[in-house]
Amino acid sequence: MPVxxxxxxxxxxRILVWQISEPEQELRSMLLLDERELAFLASIxxxxxxxxxxxxxxxIRKIINTSEFILxxxxxxxxxxxxxxxxxxxxxxxxxxAAVIISKTSRVGIDIEIITDRVMGIRHxxxxxxxxxxxxxxxxxxxxxxxxxAKETIFKWYGKGQVxxxxxxxxxxxxxSQNGIIEALFRNEQVTQPIVLNYCICNSYVLTWLID
Numbered sequence: 001m002p003v004x005x006x007x008x009x010x011x012x013x014r015i016l017v018w019q020i021s022e023p024e025q026e027l028r029s030m031l032l033l034d035e036r037e038l039a040f041l042a043s044i045x046x047x048x049x050x051x052x053x054x055x056x057x058x059x060i061r062k063i064i065n066t067s068e069f070i071l072x073x074x075x076x077x078x079x080x081x082x083x084x085x086x087x088x089x090x091x092x093x094x095x096x097x098a099a100v101i102i103s104k105t106s107r108v109g110i111d112i113e114i115i116t117d118r119v120m121g122i123r124h125x126x127x128x129x130x131x132x133x134x135x136x137x138x139x140x141x142x143x144x145x146x147x148x149x150a151k152e153t154i155f156k157w158y159g160k161g162q163v164x165x166x167x168x169x170x171x172x173x174x175x176x177s178q179n180g181i182i183e184a185l186f187r188n189e190q191v192t193q194p195i196v197l198n199y200c201i202c203n204s205y206v207l208t209w210l211i212d
Contacts, residue, residue, distance in 0.1 A: 003062070005099075005207065013103035013211055016059045017112065020051050020096040027054035031061065032069040052093035059100040060089065077161040090156045094205065101209055109157030109210040111149045115201075117141035119148050126151055126165035134173040142201070143176050149208040150182050150197050157195075157210045158186060176201075182208075 005017035020027075024047065031054065033041065044050045060070060064085070072089075073081045080089050082102070090110040092099045099112040113119075123144050127135070135143060151165045163169065172183040184195040199208040 003059075005202075009101075009103075009209075009211055012105045013101065013108065014063050015099070015101045015110065015209055016063060017097060017099045017207060018055050018059055020055045020098060024051060024054065027051065027058060030054075030058045032067075034069065048096070051096075052098055055098035056091045056093055056100055059098060060091075060102065063100060063102045075159065077159075079156065079159045090153075090209075092152075092156075097205055099207060101211075103211060106211045107157055107159075108212075109153040109155070111152040111156065111208050113145055113149045113152075113206045115142065115145060115204055115206060119145045123148075128166045128170055131171055140176075142206075145206055146174075146176065146182075146199055146201075146208065147171055149206050150184065150199065153197060153208045153210050154184060154186055154195060157212060163188070 002019050002021065003016055004019050005015065007015040009015060041050060041053065044053060060072065064070060071084045073083045075081055080091050082089050088103045088106060088108050090101050090108045092110050092112045094112050095114045097112050099110050101108045101110040120141050126148055131147065150171060151169045154169050155163050168186060168188045170185045174180055174182045179200045182197045182199060184197060186193050186195055195210060195212065197208055197210045199206060
């Protein structure tokens with residue numbers, strides 16, 4: 001299992017990204033799974049999705065650094081919860097990559113996206129009218145992908161569902177670089193909160209994360 005990114009963001013927060021190359025059985029051998037998890041794993045019919053599920057849980061084990069069973073629950077809308085530890089966790093996977101961020105103290109979000117231009121086909125669903133004014137080039141697929149990934153990260157950080165990416169999440173202007181910071185605003189009927197995200201562009205993927 002090659003861990004290709006290991007970021008200690010602060011004294012209580014760590015990020016790992018893994019490029020999945022192992023056979024399924026090797027991944028399973030790294031975990032302790034209860035009957036509920038084994039049943040869920042068996043219900044995943046697509047091999048790559050099973051590999052992503054296993055890889056993300058191995059990363060959780062590596063960050064927490066324990067050989068004991070780790071109880072990972074989900075909220076009503078599918079957000080992962082480390083119930084017994086009280087840690088904040090966010091998970092993302094795409095293709096043969098899995099990414100996990102865990103913090104002992106802060107709410108977190110993470111997203112990883114393979115670099116392609118497919119996001120251009122849905123940009124009308126998540127780009128606000130304000131953002132259209134500063135996007136460097138209407139045909140810039142990479143900047144559009146970073147915007148999508150950033151909004152996915154904020155959605156996971158919020159963790160309560162019912163988020164309109166065009167009407168609840170607003171990104172400030174940013175220039176695309178290898179590593180960067182994006183200022184954003186999350187606003188709905190319950191909360192208005194400024195946010196700062198980090199992102200990096202690697203060989204074949206974009207990674208964004210948020211610690212708040």
